[in-house]
Amino acid sequence: MKESTIRLIQYFTALLIFILIGFHLGIFTQFLGPGYSAGLDYLSVLERMKNAFYDTIYLILLFSLLTHGFIGIRNIMFEIFLTSSIRRIITLALIIVYIFFLLYGALPIFYGVEECITCV
Amino acid sequence: MADRKRYRFKDNLWGIWGWYGNLKFNLERYLYLIHRLTGVGLVLFLLLHIIVTSSRMYGEAAWIETESIIQNPLYDLGMLLVIGALIFHGLNGIRLILLEYGLLIGKPTQPIYPYKPTLKRRTPRLLIILMMLIGTVFFLIALYEFLLVWGVLS
Numbered sequence: 217m218k219e220s221t222i223r224l225i226q227y228f229t230a231l232l233i234f235i236l237i238g239f240h241l242g243i244f245t246q247f248l249g250p251g252y253s254a255g256l257d258y259l260s261v262l263e264r265m266k267n268a269f270y271d272t273i274y275l276i277l278l279f280s281l282l283t284h285g286f287i288g289i290r291n292i293m294f295e296i297f298l299t300s301s302i303r304r305i306i307t308l309a310l311i312i313v314y315i316f317f318l319l320y321g322a323l324p325i326f327y328g329v330e331e332c333i334t335c336v
Numbered sequence: 337m338a339d340r341k342r343y344r345f346k347d348n349l350w351g352i353w354g355w356y357g358n359l360k361f362n363l364e365r366y367l368y369l370i371h372r373l374t375g376v377g378l379v380l381f382l383l384l385h386i387i388v389t390s391s392r393m394y395g396e397a398a399w400i401e402t403e404s405i406i407q408n409p410l411y412d413l414g415m416l417l418v419i420g421a422l423i424f425h426g427l428n429g430i431r432l433i434l435l436e437y438g439l440l441i442g443k444p445t446q447p448i449y450p451y452k453p454t455l456k457r458r459t460p461r462l463l464i465i466l467m468m469l470i471g472t473v474f475f476l477i478a479l480y481e482f483l484l485v486w487g488v489l490s
Contacts, residue, residue, distance in 0.1 A: 227436075230429050237422065245481050252481050256407070258399050261392060278386075285379035292376070296351045321386040324393040 222287055229284040236277040271325050278321045286314045363464065371428050374421040381418050412482055419478045427467040435460060 242248035243264075244255040254260055264270040293306045348354065355369050391402040405411075434440055440463065445454045483489045 227433055230426075230433065234426050234430060237426065241419070241422075241478070245477060246484065247477070252485050253407075256403055258392075258396050258403075261399070265392070281382055285375075285382055288375050289379055292352070292372070296348055298348060317383060317386055320390060324390045327393050 226284060226287045229280040229287075232276065232280040233284055236273060236280065239273060240277060265325065274325050275322060278325075279318065282314055282318055282321070286310050364460075367428055367464070371425060371432075374425040377421055378418070378425060409486060412485060416478060416482055420475055423471045423474045423478075427471050431463050431467050434463065 243250070244252045249255055250257075250260055290307065290310055293310075294303055297303060297306060355372055357365065361369070388402060388406065391398045440456070441459045442454055442456045480489070
């Protein structure tokens with residue numbers, strides 16, 4: 217992939233994150249959602265996980281954040297390590313970690329939406 | 337050519353210390369430095385956040401256990417710091433994109449005597465001030481939320 221394309225992906229994901237993070241944090245405020253403590257309540261979390269809209273938002277946010285973050289880390293690493301062989305190793309290592317966290321982060325969105333035991 | 341060969345693998349001798357330079361920065365360079373530091377910090381937080389929130393898939397008991405660990409004033413303070421970093425990184429990033437695409441700073445024209453600057457030289461500095469103002473408002477909203485949690489406000 218061309219470096220200019222990677223830079224464009226960096227900008228596009230940045231704009232996506234800017235909008236979606238506002239939404240994500242907004243849930244934990246009294247103005248837009250139940251507030252910080254109530255938003256962390258298991259029942260509240262389950263309700264959001266059962267909602268396809270929230271699931272979609274979280275998936276896009278997870279993908280955007282990881283993509284943006286790992287491109288940023290790659291840029292910094294490329295500034296420090298200049299040899300092409302080391303750069304290839306860095307890219308490969310970052311892709312492996314990226315895929316691992318993408319899958320690990322997506323798992324709770326699809327899996328484990330069981331009933332709440334202590335909730336009424 | 338000789339210099340190029342000599343410094344082939346030593347171009348970036350300072351590494352990340354080069355971000356700090358000789359500490360004679362202008363405002364934009366300080367913003368660059370903070371943007372980098374917050375960026376690295378936020379990636380580390382993101383990975384931690386994914387690990388912590390994934391405890392939800394192991395059931396309610398695991399979630400409550402995780403919640404009991406993270407719900408303390410020290411963690412909240414760290415969270416507030418992360419939110420501050422996030423607000424700064426986001427707003428500064430938007431500023432950088434606007435400047436990179438030459439938006440809001442006018443269009444360059446062919447220089448004809450008597451030369452007059454066509455680019456709006458004050459706009460980049462105004463963007464920084466605007467960024468700080470918007471950032472402060474966002475941060476105060478987050479702070480208000482945490483003051484409610486800590487019981488300082490009711």
